[in-house]
Amino acid sequence: MVLAKSWILAKHFDGFPKDSDFKLKVEELPEPKDGEVILEAVFLSVDPYMRPFSKLYMKEGDVMIGTQVAKVIQSKNSAFPVGSHVVSSCGWRTQALSDGKDLTLLMADWPKDVPMSLAVGTVGMPGLTALYGVEAVLQVQKGETLLVNAAAGAVGTVVGQIGKIKGCKVVGSAGSDAKVAYLKQLGFDEAFNYKTVPSLEEALKKAAPEGYDCFFENVGGQFSTIALQQMKEFGRIAVCGGISTYHDAAHQTGPYPLTTINWKQVKIEGFMQSRWKSDHPQGLKKLMGWVKEGKLKYYEHVTRGFENMPAAFMGMLHGENTGKAIITV
C-alpha cells in the first residue's frame, strides 16, 4: 500500500497566492495495472507559469500543476523499470500512479556528477526555454547587446550565459544586490538591481548607451514599456513571460505601446518552449554539454520538505530564489 500526499488548489488565487489557497491531501494509491507505474518524487519544481495556468487550466480541488524528477518504485510498464528516473508532470505529489504517457526518462547518459534536479532546471524546461528564446526567436548574433530581466532566475541565468557563449554583450536586471553580484560572477557584462536604481531608464541607458539589439522579456509591465524605448532600430524582443503582471488582471492588457513598436519597426515574438517539443532531446544534450564544459553554471534555491511547497512557490514569486527553485521531499 502506498500513501501519497498532494497539494490541492483549495481556492483560486485572488491577487498574490496565500496559505489558505492550498490544502494538503493524503490518499492511498491503487495497485498499478498493466502499463502503469508508481512514482516517488525526488525533486519538485515550482515555476511562475503555475500562477496564470492555475486560472486557465485548473478548478478548485485539483492537484497543483507542476513537474518533478521522480523515481519509479513499482512498474508494470517495461519502458520505465523500477529504479529508473523520469520527469513527470503529475503535479505537487509525493507519490503518483501514472500510465507512462506524461513521463520522460532522464537522459540515459546523465552524468553522475550533475545533480538530477537540473532536469527541471538548467537542463530541463527552463533551460530549453532560454535556449529556444535566444537561438530560435532572437537569433542573437556575435557582438550584439542582449537584455534579460528576472535575470538571476531559472530561465534568466541560462539566457545570459548563452548570450555570452554566443559572443554578445549581456545586461541583466534582478531584484537584490546579492543577485546582481551573482550575475557578475556568471559573466554578465552589466547588471543592476531594478528595485533600488533611482531610474530604470537611466540604468538601462548606462548599462548599454548604444541601445539593445535583443531583449529577452520575462517581466512585462512598466519594465517593458521603459526597455522598449531603449531598443535599437530593427531590434528583436522575445516575450517569454510577464511575471510582474501575473497577480493583477488590470496589467494584462497592452503592456507595449504599439506606436513605438511601429515606428522603430521592432519585431516582437511571443513564444512557448513547447513549440520546439521535437527538438527537446538535442536541446538537452546541448545544455548538458555546456554544463559539462563549465560554460553553463547553475545554482539552485532548495527548500526542504514537501509540506513547504506552497511557501516555496510563494517565495519564488516574491523573488527569494537565485537560480532554480527546487523542493526536496
Ligand SMILES: NC(=O)c1ccc[n+]([C@@H]2O[C@H](COP(=O)([O-])OP(=O)(O)OC[C@H]3O[C@@H](n4cnc5c(N)ncnc54)[C@H](OP(=O)(O)O)[C@@H]3O)[C@@H](O)[C@H]2O)c1
Ligand atoms: N514561454 C515559456 O515557455 C516559458 C517557460 C518558462 C518560464 N517562462 C517565464 O519566464 C519567466 C522566468 O521564469 P523562471 O522559471 O526563470 O522563474 P525565476 O526567474 O526563477 O523566478 C521568478 C523571479 O521573477 C522575479 N520577479 C517576481 N516578481 C517580479 C516583478 N514584479 N518584477 C520583476 N521581477 C519579478 C523574481 O526575481 P527578482 O528578485 O529579480 O525580482 C523571481 O525570483 C517568467 O515570466 C515565466 O513565466 C516562460
